[in-house]
Amino acid sequence: MLSPKLCGNSPVVCYEQLSAALGITLSVKHDDYLAGAGGGNKVRKLQYIMPTAAQRGYNALVTTGSAQSNHIRAAALMAAQQGWHARIIVHEAEPEKYLGNLLIAQLAGAEISFCRREDVAKAMDQAMDELSGRGLKPLYIWGGGHCLEGAYAFYMAADELMKQCEGKLPDFIVHASGTGTTQAGLVAGFQGTSIQVIGVSVAHDASRGASVVRDSLNQLGRHLNADYSAVSLQFRDEWREGGYGKVSDRLIATIRRAARCSLLLDPTYTGKAFLALEDMVASGEIPRGSRVLFWHTGGLMNLLSSPHFVS
Numbered sequence: 001m002l003s004p005k006l007c008g009n010s011p012v013v014c015y016e017q018l019s020a021a022l023g024i025t026l027s028v029k030h031d032d033y034l035a036g037a038g039g040g041n042k043v044r045k046l047q048y049i050m051p052t053a054a055q056r057g058y059n060a061l062v063t064t065g066s067a068q069s070n071h072i073r074a075a076a077l078m079a080a081q082q083g084w085h086a087r088i089i090v091h092e093a094e095p096e097k098y099l100g101n102l103l104i105a106q107l108a109g110a111e112i113s114f115c116r117r118e119d120v121a122k123a124m125d126q127a128m129d130e131l132s133g134r135g136l137k138p139l140y141i142w143g144g145g146h147c148l149e150g151a152y153a154f155y156m157a158a159d160e161l162m163k164q165c166e167g168k169l170p171d172f173i174v175h176a177s178g179t180g181t182t183q184a185g186l187v188a189g190f191q192g193t194s195i196q197v198i199g200v201s202v203a204h205d206a207s208r209g210a211s212v213v214r215d216s217l218n219q220l221g222r223h224l225n226a227d228y229s230a231v232s233l234q235f236r237d238e239w240r241e242g243g244y245g246k247v248s249d250r251l252i253a254t255i256r257r258a259a260r261c262s263l264l265l266d267p268t269y270t271g272k273a274f275l276a277l278e279d280m281v282a283s284g285e286i287p288r289g290s291r292v293l294f295w296h297t298g299g300l301m302n303l304l305s306s307p308h309f310v311s
């Protein structure tokens with residue numbers, strides 16, 4: 001696979017106030033600051049998915065997500081950057097106002113349509129045919145950028161982090177986990193180290209979530225000629241706070257507290273992962289004094305368009 005030229009590395013920042021408050025050494029891998037398309041883990045995935053496809057002659061994409069999907073925004077912006085046509089199927093009703101990610105996707109020039117969730121597959125197939133009919137060569141990208149290249153991007157990101165740590169590896173890495181692609185890549189990338197990767201679910205229950213991570217990990221293993229079948233996974237579902245996109249008072253309190261220490265989190269993804277981190281430190285599951293790296297996967301637009309925060 002090609003190496004990415006578009007977005008560079010993301011910084012690692014030490015948070016001293018939060019470290020002192022929690023009794024750990026807390027650093028943050030800021031994928032939310034990845035350059036090029038509004039940041040976040042979707043940019044990291046797409047920076048492998050799209051150049052690899054461009055080499056094979058693709059010049060358009062068809063993809064899907066919710067109206068506040070970080071993936072649709074990153075796909076629209078990266079398409080604009082590469083001169084691709086972007087066709088985006090949003091699997092919910094058209095909102096009255098275009099905010100956040102949807103607004104950016106529209107500004108970037110994506111062709112956006114709306115349908116019911118159960119009609120997505122058909123709408124995507126139709127869009128593929130339509131674009132081919134216009135003489136384009138469209139790439140079909142699954143929602144969330146869930147694919148081998150996406151997992152590979154995070155396998156390579158593990159290497160990026162290890163170089164940045166200069167020998168001082170964290171004991172724990174905590175991150176928000178959805179489709180499993182990010183976690184699969186990180187777990188594979190940190191094999192052979194003592195780092196424990198803890199994925200915090202934003203949607204799936206533990207058994208379903210672990211099985212999607214496992215599938216992604218096996219696919220990556222086949223590509224890398226590595227056997228990950230004996231690797232144990234930590235996919236935790238205790239901080240879903242009612243389910244995907246739902247919030248709790250505790251979650252809101254965590255987001256407000258972190259923001260006062262200059263760490264911006266969002267209610268859909270990173271806020272839940274950070275709440276989990278706080279609880280695991282409080283319970284001793286992550287012992288005091290540990291080196292903990294919070295892998296920040298993005299989500300600022302989710303914060304800025306959240307009815308729980310926008311007043």
Ligand SMILES: *Cc1c(COP(=O)(O)O)cnc(C)c1O
Binds near residue numbers: 040070144183299
């Ligand atoms: C999509 C997303 C995730 C989940 O990533 P997966 O690779 O699907 O597990 C986490 N955080 C943010 C901000 C996201 O947009």
